[in-house]
Amino acid sequence: MGAEQAQQQHESDEEIDNDNSHRGYNINNNIDILAEILTRLDGRSLSVASCVCRLWSSVCHRDSVWEALCNRHVAGGPGTRSVVVALGGYRRLYRLCLGPALDRLTVTGSAEPDRSGWAHLSLSLSLSLFSIDCYERLGGTKQRPASLLFLCKPVNVS
Amino acid sequence: MGPYGSDSTTGSSSSEIHGGYPFRPADLCHVAPAAPSDSATFDPSDVSYWVDSMLNELSSASAPSIPNLSVPDNWPDQICPPVNPTPHCAAPQMIMAQQRKEEEDSGIRLVHLLMSCADAVQRGNTGLAASLVDEMRLLLSQVNTLSGIGKVAGYFADALFRRLYATETPLSASEYDVLFHHFYEACPYLKFAHFTANQAILEAFEGHDRVHVIDFSLMQGLQWPALIQALALRPGGPPFLRITGIGPPSPDGRDSLREVGFRLAELARSVRVRFAFRGVAANRLDDVQPWMLQVAKGEAVAINSVLQLHRLLSDPGSGTAPIDSVLEWVAGLRPKIVTVVEQEADHNKPSFLDRFTEALFYYSTMFDSLEGTTTSASSLPGGVQRQRQLAVAEVHLQREICNIVCCEGESRVERHEPLSHWKSRLSRAGLSPVQLGSNAFRQASMLLTLFSGEGYCVEETDGCLTLGWHSRPLISASAWRAPPVSEIECMNNNVSDDVVMPCKDNIGDSNNVSTVDDNVSFREENINNDDENNKLSCSGSGSGEWF
Numbered sequence: 001m002g003a004e005q006a007q008q009q010h011e012s013d014e015e016i017d018n019d020n021s022h023r024g025y026n027i028n029n030n031i032d033i034l035a036e037i038l039t040r041l042d043g044r045s046l047s048v049a050s051c052v053c054r055l056w057s058s059v060c061h062r063d064s065v066w067e068a069l070c071n072r073h074v075a076g077g078p079g080t081r082s083v084v085v086a087l088g089g090y091r092r093l094y095r096l097c098l099g100p101a102l103d104r105l106t107v108t109g110s111a112e113p114d115r116s117g118w119a120h121l122s123l124s125l126s127l128s129l130f131s132i133d134c135y136e137r138l139g140g141t142k143q144r145p146a147s148l149l150f151l152c153k154p155v156n157v158s
Numbered sequence: 159m160g161p162y163g164s165d166s167t168t169g170s171s172s173s174e175i176h177g178g179y180p181f182r183p184a185d186l187c188h189v190a191p192a193a194p195s196d197s198a199t200f201d202p203s204d205v206s207y208w209v210d211s212m213l214n215e216l217s218s219a220s221a222p223s224i225p226n227l228s229v230p231d232n233w234p235d236q237i238c239p240p241v242n243p244t245p246h247c248a249a250p251q252m253i254m255a256q257q258r259k260e261e262e263d264s265g266i267r268l269v270h271l272l273m274s275c276a277d278a279v280q281r282g283n284t285g286l287a288a289s290l291v292d293e294m295r296l297l298l299s300q301v302n303t304l305s306g307i308g309k310v311a312g313y314f315a316d317a318l319f320r321r322l323y324a325t326e327t328p329l330s331a332s333e334y335d336v337l338f339h340h341f342y343e344a345c346p347y348l349k350f351a352h353f354t355a356n357q358a359i360l361e362a363f364e365g366h367d368r369v370h371v372i373d374f375s376l377m378q379g380l381q382w383p384a385l386i387q388a389l390a391l392r393p394g395g396p397p398f399l400r401i402t403g404i405g406p407p408s409p410d411g412r413d414s415l416r417e418v419g420f421r422l423a424e425l426a427r428s429v430r431v432r433f434a435f436r437g438v439a440a441n442r443l444d445d446v447q448p449w450m451l452q453v454a455k456g457e458a459v460a461i462n463s464v465l466q467l468h469r470l471l472s473d474p475g476s477g478t479a480p481i482d483s484v485l486e487w488v489a490g491l492r493p494k495i496v497t498v499v500e501q502e503a504d505h506n507k508p509s510f511l512d513r514f515t516e517a518l519f520y521y522s523t524m525f526d527s528l529e530g531t532t533t534s535a536s537s538l539p540g541g542v543q544r545q546r547q548l549a550v551a552e553v554h555l556q557r558e559i560c561n562i563v564c565c566e567g568e569s570r571v572e573r574h575e576p577l578s579h580w581k582s583r584l585s586r587a588g589l590s591p592v593q594l595g596s597n598a599f600r601q602a603s604m605l606l607t608l609f610s611g612e613g614y615c616v617e618e619t620d621g622c623l624t625l626g627w628h629s630r631p632l633i634s635a636s637a638w639r640a641p642p643v644s645e646i647e648c649m650n651n652n653v654s655d656d657v658v659m660p661c662k663d664n665i666g667d668s669n670n671v672s673t674v675d676d677n678v679s680f681r682e683e684n685i686n687n688d689d690e691n692n693k694l695s696c697s698g699s700g701s702g703e704w705f
Binding site for chain 2 (some may be wrong): 066
């Protein structure tokens with residue numbers, strides 16, 4: 001009886017300890033771990049995650065998160081990073097070009113025999129379109145850059 | 159409906175009512191004064207025969223046999239535009255079938271009227287033509303002109319009206335710029351052209367450290383950001399890139415070429431590509447002389463012409479055209495690659511009726527493809543902006559139609575010729591063809607997959623790529639180069655010692671120009687980014703305008 005009580009006490013102590021540690025640990029206190037987790041998400045989940053709270057939104061604005069996402073789909077060569085950053089960053093690249101392009105290309109195309117060639121081509125095409133968008137933005141605010149409108153997807157707001 | 163045109167649907171070819179005057183078709187050539195045209199054998203009764211055969215084809219769904227005029231396979235589709243679903247879903251089938259029949263009838267009538275009017279114009283019978291135009295306008299007010307054959311017929315009827323009453327107003331360069339820009343954004347033809355040309359240029363520039371691109375029509379320079387980015391990422395590092403952009407002089411004192419050059423230089427600076435830009439302002443391409451381009455020794459030259467060469471043509475059989483002299487100096491520059499993109503159509507035939515018919519088919523297909531994009535665009539975010547893009551793109555096409563239909567002689571610049579003609583012309587000029595590789599084809603296919611229209615198709619014929627709508631090719635891209643020759647380069651412009659070399663020495667050289675053609679308002683602007691200091695510096699000519 002005493003042993004059982006002691007065991008129960010021990011278990012309840014453990015639970016209390018777990019509760020304490022559970023209350024003490026908050027992912028929002030460890031932004032780097034949060035960022036690490038977010039780098040493993042897909043594009044849509046990342047966008048959803050950026051709507052959770054201001055903190056999460058600011059973490060999702062980090063380019064490294066989107067860079068990891070892009071590199072998982074299409075890995076570029078050594079100089080790609082500096083070019084992408086110069087043209088506007090990975091987040092913008094994914095949002096405007098790579099994301100919509102990958103969506104459309106994977107829907108319509110069947111399994112490509114040359115996976116790496118396909119990835120390389122879709123990256124170069126996305127970068128070309130992205131550079132045109134960057135160039136349009138350089139032209140001042142006369143017109144909204146519109147060369148990528150054709151990539152917009154319909155949003156289901158039902 | 160009135161007394162006009164009702165007989166044409168009954169299929170009787172014995173007597174027709176043309177513009178209110180009943181007479182037999184065989185008498186038509188007596189009524190109209192003899193026009194100095196070379197189609198004296200054209201029998202106007204064949205038009206009604208063609209219409210009759212079309213009607214028979216539609217009712218019996220058998221294959222049509224068209225005597226004189228070649229009809230594309232999708233012609234029946236075009237004159238039966240999809241009937242918009244009525245709000246009352248319980249509409250009986252009879253009414254819908256009748257609506258469709260009426261639309262078909264109107265479409266056929268419109269086409270018939272267009273052909274008759276064009277024929278009248280060719281014969282010089284302006285009175286008949288004018289009355290036919292009025293009849294068409296009456297009919298157009300009752301037909302759906304927002305889509306299908308109604309829209310195209312509306313534009314062509316309008317163009318005929320302008321031809322008869324000479325109300326054509328030329329466009330200013332900035333207006334043309336805006337139209338071109340919207341056409342670029344609305345449909346994939348120009349993007350296809352740019353990307354294919356860039357791929358060919360990229361492949362030709364492999365292994366070269368100093369490269370020079372000459373653009374026959376700079377516009378907004380939308381082709382070049384992609385090339386700059388691709389060169390930045392090429393294995394082995396970017397070369398030193400020079401771009402020379404040719405364009406019309408700006409009327410209001412702004413130097414649009416220089417502004418575009420600034421933007422390109424800014425982009426090149428951000429991706430760390432050594433870059434220099436030069437603008438050559440000339441109203442016509444044949445005013446440009448090779449020395450103005452200042453090609454330096456040892457650099458790889460690429461010449462890029464997107465929808466420009468056809469402007470240099472003249473009437474076939476009229477001897478030498480400006481194109482010949484231009485192609486001569488192009489070949490003389492010994493370019494590593496010449497990219498030529500042209501419309502795939504035959505709009506330079508001597509006979510007006512032939513031109514009109516060809517243009518009608520070509521632009522019907524073109525407008526069809528725009529509509530295919532419209533329907534899928536209207537539901538998108540940014541859909542309103544997209545609709546506007548498409549509307550302005552249509553205006554751009556309308557200007558082309560007007561030029562083909564209304565203008566003659568020097569003022570007609572839209573002299574499209576098919577790829578086969580361009581191939582023989584460029585071969586005669588001494589250029590040899592370059593096969594556009596599989597990379598270009600795959601890139602074009604992927605680009606089309608991104609575009610939401612389902613009917614686009616890319617084809618590869620003989621090393622050239624064509625983009626079309628439902629198997630009718632509309633635009634073609636090909637690449638050429640000067641065959642490697644071991645003899646000394648004979649052009650006088652790239653052997654002189656005080657030629658422009660990269661970076662610092664440009665300021666002095668720009669004043670060495672001593673002989674200037676009177677027709678060219680020519681201003682040089684040198685814009686380069688010095689990669690050692692990595693800042694943007696601009697050296698203007700400072701010498702003002704040359705006349």
